[in-house]
Amino acid sequence: MKTTLVFGASLKSNRYSNIAVRRLLENNIRTYAYGLKAGAINTVQIKTKISELPNIDIVTLYLNSERQKQYYQDIIDLGPKKVIFNPGTENPEFYTLLRKNNIGVEIACTLVLLATGQY
Numbered sequence: 291m292k293t294t295l296v297f298g299a300s301l302k303s304n305r306y307s308n309i310a311v312r313r314l315l316e317n318n319i320r321t322y323a324y325g326l327k328a329g330a331i332n333t334v335q336i337k338t339k340i341s342e343l344p345n346i347d348i349v350t351l352y353l354n355s356e357r358q359k360q361y362y363q364d365i366i367d368l369g370p371k372k373v374i375f376n377p378g379t380e381n382p383e384f385y386t387l388l389r390k391n392n393i394g395v396e397i398a399c400t401l402v403l404l405a406t407g408q409y
Contacts, residue, residue, distance in 0.1 A: 298352030
């Protein structure tokens with residue numbers, strides 16, 4: 291079963307990252323969350339240390355390009371097969387780094403992919 295990490299998860303229920311965690315769970319996708327504040331979204335604990343994360347297949351990003359920079363190597367080290375750049379997270383510099391590390395890049399909206407059965 292594929293695992294997804296929502297990177298930039300928020301405890302605020304109206305934030306897209308929070309909605310994404312809930313929709314992934316509704317679609318029976320093994321879901322993890324990383325954010326700055328510990329807490330839970332339904333049954334998913336938001337991790338605040340990258341070292342606490344298991345093997346991840348897909349990272350779906352909810353951080354703007356400036357805030358991503360400090361996490362480039364951390365995300366590469368997780369070894370995902372693909373990183374999804376949601377609207378507002380587009381980052382050509384990071385696309386290049388990911389591709390050099392044989393990690394797929396998808397510029398899309400996780401919520402749309404789930405709603406249309408393309409996830």
